Amino acid sequence: MKKYYSFKLLLVTLLLLSFWRCKEQPYDIVQYGVLEGVIMSEFDNEPLQGVKITTSPTSETVYTDSVGHYSIPEVEAGDVTMTASRDGYLNYTEKTTITEGETNTLDLYLTKETTTNPADDVIEIKDPQDGATDQPVSLTFDWHFNSTTYQGKTIDVSLVTRSMETLEDSTWIANTTDTTFTVTGLKYNANYAWHLKVEAEGTEIGSTTERFFQTQAVPKNLLVYTKVTDNNYEIFSYDSTTQIQYQITHYPSKDWYPRKSPTEDKVAFISDRSSANQIYTMTLDGRNITQVSQLPITGFNNNGTGFAWSPDGGYIIYPHNDKLIKVNKEGYDATVLATAPPGRDFWYCDWSRYGHKIVVQTVGANIYDSEIYVMNDDGTDMHLLVGNEPGRTDSPTFSFDGETVYFTHDASGLDAPDGTQLDARLYQINVDGTNEHEIDISKTAGQCIFYPKILSAGVGLTYSLGIGTIGPRTIYYAYLEATSDTTTTGTATAVIQGDMPDW
Structure with missing residues (x-):
């Protein structure tokens, strides 16, 4: 009787295993698309080589070539976060959507790690420098374009001064590509601040760091x-x-x-x-x-x-x-x-x-x-x-x-x-x-x-x-x-x- 019971239990177990093996097993099929693009420097609009590109969900890690180009052949379709990093530049993270079976393009600009103000990178201030004194009341402002473009767009500037006596701003010249301008009618023995407002084809980049100067005392024998x-x-x-x-x-x-x-x-x-x-x-x-x-x-x-x-x-x-x-x-x-x-x-x-x-x-x-x-x-x-x-x-x-x-x-x-x-x-x-x-x-x-x-x-x-x-x-x-x-x-x-x- 005991042997019969053991045999019956074994038979049931074998039947269950057979049924499980015969049942269709479900699994997920992952779809992919291609992600590629060009990484440029925000400072001078030049391509960056050696930028590390990673994604989340994880895909192949690649680096940009000599013309700033990268390509990841298999990136999981759907929402993806891409990160670009290189020594000397701030990491840049961008979310994008990968379409199955297509080449998806994502171009990025990296900002120099030491940069807190992009306007200071594209413009070099020459005169007057911060803290300048004894400046004439007819004063020539001088600057230099380190780059004439920003993210592929032409840069222009507007010259703005502020009277520290009245706290009123005066815009002397707007949206110019000139590198010098002479302001007349400043007050004698007065303190001023000045900066350049920088734009790229209507898109504001920012303003250069504000600098301060003082005009000369009233001359004698006027x-x-x-x-x-x-x-x-x-x-x-x-x-x-x-x-x-x-x-x-x-x-x-x-x-x-x-x-x-x-x-x-x-x-x-x-x-x-x-x-x-x-x-x-x-x-x-x-x-x-x-x-x-x-x-x-x-x-x-x-x-x-x-x-x-x-x-x-x-x-x-x-x-x-x-x-x-x-x-x-x-x-x-x-x-x-x-x-x-x-x-x-x-x-x-x-x-x-x-x-x-x-x-x-x-x-x-x-x-x-x-x-x-x-x-x-x-x-x-x-x-x-x-x-x-x-x-x-x-x-x-x-x-x-x-x-x-x-x-x-x-x-x-x-x-x-x-x-x-x-x-x-x-x-x-x-x-x-x-x-x-x-x-x-x-x-x-x-x-x-x-x-x-x-x-x-x-x-x-x-x-x-x-x-x-x-x-x-x-x-x-x-x-x-x-x-x-x-x-x-x-x-x-x-x-x-x-x-x-x-x-």
Whole structure:
């Protein structure tokens, strides 16, 4: 009985094994596709050799050849992650989908391992370098393209500066392939940052590392003057050494008639920014603008000209109708220094550096009704120096030693209600009323001399030259030489286009 049971158990086992062997066994069939491509350097768009290519799921490991090409003949179909690696470059991982039985292309760019900013790789900054000081306000920026393409696209740049005073950005040139650009109108004694924005055919790569620089201090012995720009009066300075013209004011109102303080730390000027013609002061770089006058410059035919600094730079005198006002340079302690003769208003004035004298021009109801007076600097003893004559007399100013007064007069004798002059020439007269005569300065017929002013060095005059009241004017300076008691000549040199100079 026991043997029969054992035999039966063996038979059942054999039958089960036979059934299992006969049953179809299922298994997965893996499908493949080809993965190939080219690996390039992001830095210079050149092919990279020796880049290791691996995949997940795992396939054959291959390396790029001399033209950056790789090919993996059997990569499992479906979603695959490919990794490219090479010494000196950052590893790059990219997901892709492999299609069964097809050649799948995946091109990549590798970034240098030391690179944190691709813009710094394609652009080399030359000038100004980070931390540069004493830079001119007309500054040339210089850079070099290490590569003209990025990922096969042409590179261009935009130059951007930032004022560290206002934190405002200025784009000076955009989307250029140039390697240099000169920026004008930077402020003196100012801190700036700058960078290049780099793009490749509209795709932004980034910006070069920001660099900082400081501009030079305000030069000494600057010429300041008025010039019309964008149909508006603005104040400029000119450095004769570097021949750089610098716009000091940038305001929608009219700013004109600049006069430097004798201490050369400020410029006073006239502006209608408060609607009336008032006097303002500012530093030579255009900062710290402060209104000084409270009563406006006004009077017969006076549209806002004629004021003067005291020799020590502490006060300013200016005309207000028939009153000559003296005010502290900060705008305090305004007093009436003198009153014009009856029926006349003050128009123009100057304060001698030496001799404690003030010279003033007065006008009547007609602009050509002009007289020149001299007084002590406390307003006493005002007496006539040059009387009214046919033709307009204008702009009296002292010599350096205060012994002579220079002025202009229209030798044509025209008495034009609108103030037009046809032949304004330069004259001089001693403060005691003697030795009045014309200064022989060459000019062509029809030209007029305007706004003469003694040079700060005391060796000559600066003035503007133009045709009547129309057209642009040019600033000149002239060294004066007395050839006899009654003859003075001047050798004139043109400087720059402008008006109302002070040097």
